[in-house]
Amino acid sequence: MTGTAEASLALALHLRGGRVTPQRRAIARLIDEAQMHVTAEEIYSQVSERLPGVSIPTVYATLELLEELGHVARVPTSSGPALFDTRTDEHHHMICRACGHVADLMASVDRERLVSAAGAHGFHAEQVQLVVQGLCDECAAAPVS
Amino acid sequence: MTGTAEASLALALHLRGGRVTPQRRAIARLIDEAQMHVTAEEIYSQVSERLPGVSIPTVYATLELLEELGHVARVPTSSGPALFDTRTDEHHHMICRACGHVADLMASVDRERLVSAAGAHGFHAEQVQLVVQGLCDECAAAPVS
DNA sequence: CTGGATGCAAACTCTTTGCATGCAT
DNA sequence: ATGCATGCAAAGAGTTTGCATCCAG
16 A cells, blocks of 8 residues: 555556456546545546446445555444545544534544454454544534424 | 433333333343344344334334433444444444454543544544454454455 | 324335456456 | 456345334323
């Protein structure tokens, strides 16, 4: 996961004997330019503008590929469509239980301690994500619906 | 959320003019006795043994009710069916990306700090959950599939 | 009685699969 | 030329909705 998703995708695909297709390039490029948290559907509609004819299964397959390569990470949510995060550095999320909006949270957690705590349970930790649930400013102010 | 789900359910329902039905009692009771992390489907099949005829929509509705009352919490996951946690004290989760198994993680995070960090972003935090993703012992040992 | 809760079936959303075609290598 | 990737359509999970019936209060 060095450099852009588009570049490292080509490299990784060569190594594993995969193909660099226009669809994969276009999706990887969107990820590079991307807006933080996206659903497969959003990727689909945006990539469709640039490369008409892409299909949803291809979007899902490519997102899975990019996830393996570490260019996107799924955000753990409690409901709704899968959210892919284009930021892959250690950061966390606030998720509004009313509108579902996801925002980044700048805060540090003691990753080392948690990884070894997980290890003590026989778990091989790869990623530590913090999810803060509650209400975003707008939903907190909004009428009870 | 004082006492058992079954008991507090009755109280809360009276207060809001809701009804204490056999279905709700049975589901609340399962939650009281429960096994940590359950899907709606698991609740459904277990409650069906005691109270034949319950329907899936009722299970979902009751889980939502119990969630409002604070007797179950959804575990943020990256895929798969919704997981309801019957433990409502502050604790965290390790989720295996291979088999999906969820286990509790005993570790503390500085809740106060995170809640106020979220507050600084205008977010009204209610719950802080940590998700450690990786491989459980068995999947780490298992053949690459 | 009365309206909230239930069961059933159907709709819906999100994601994956099967299969024939197409294209990167 | 070879076989991986694609697009399409359809199947599949999981969850929600609509509506008539039922029963707790």
